[in-house]
Amino acid sequence: MLNKLFTNKSKKNTISVMAPVDGEVIPLTEVPDPVFSEKNMGDGVAIKPTGGTVVSPVKGTIIQLFSTNHAIGIQTENGAEILIHIGLDTVELEGEGFSSYVEQGSRVNVGDKLITFDVELVKRKATSEIIPVIITNTDQMKEISPTGQDTVTASQDVLMKLEIEKH
Known part of the structure; x- marks a missing residue:
């Protein structure tokens, strides 16, 4: 019983980040934009x-949704x-080809539809269709x-597992 309590507690600090879109996985260092790479x-x-x-x-809360989606x-x-x-x-597309299905403050579960976009339009009009999936508060992560x-x-x-630092 004691081991079960410790196991459950440690799992609370580990998160599985599922793939948000179908596709080919690329290392962040290969993204053709230095902000990401x-x-x-x-x-x-x-x-x-x-x-x-x-x-x-x-599973979480939408904390930011850009007006251009x-x-x-x-x-x-x-x-x-x-x-x-x-x-x-893609910010330069000013929302063309993007539709949002949530708003800031929405609670979401794994698999809930967030945004749809026209892949072909993005390929034609943006620098790249590549989608970076970033952990923005890496200082609070023990491991990514x-x-x-x-x-x-x-x-x-x-897509990746996160281990969060205990506070």
């Missing part, structure tokens, strides 16, 4: 999408903050571990 916004991985639906990778931030109950940035330089998969399916495959 040099990890200025935080650590994580990127996905070259094969579909245009972004779902919640975790090109990026969204989610905070888990444990305090991890995850930014999903759809494409590179990508699972090393080559391809992922949204809400079915684990």
Whole structure:
């Protein structure tokens, strides 16, 4: 019984971040934008999408939704903050081709639809369709571990595991 209590307690500080979109996993260092590749916004991985639906990778609360719907931030109950940035330089599209299904403050579960986007439009008009998935509060993480998969399916495959520092 005592071991079970310790096991449950430690699991509360570990989070599985599921894939928010179908696609090919790319190391963050290979993203063609130094803001992401040099990890200025935080650590994580990127996905070259094969579909245009972004779902919640975790259970949490929407803490940021950009007016152009090109990026969204989610905070888990444990305090991890995850930014999903759809494409590179997509803010310049001013929302063209993007639709949001949530708003700031919404509670979401894994797999809930967040945003849809026109992949072909993003490929044509933005710098890249690559989607960085960033842990923005890396200072509060003990470890960020990508699972090393080559391809992922949204809400079915684990993209990375996070171990949160105990406070």
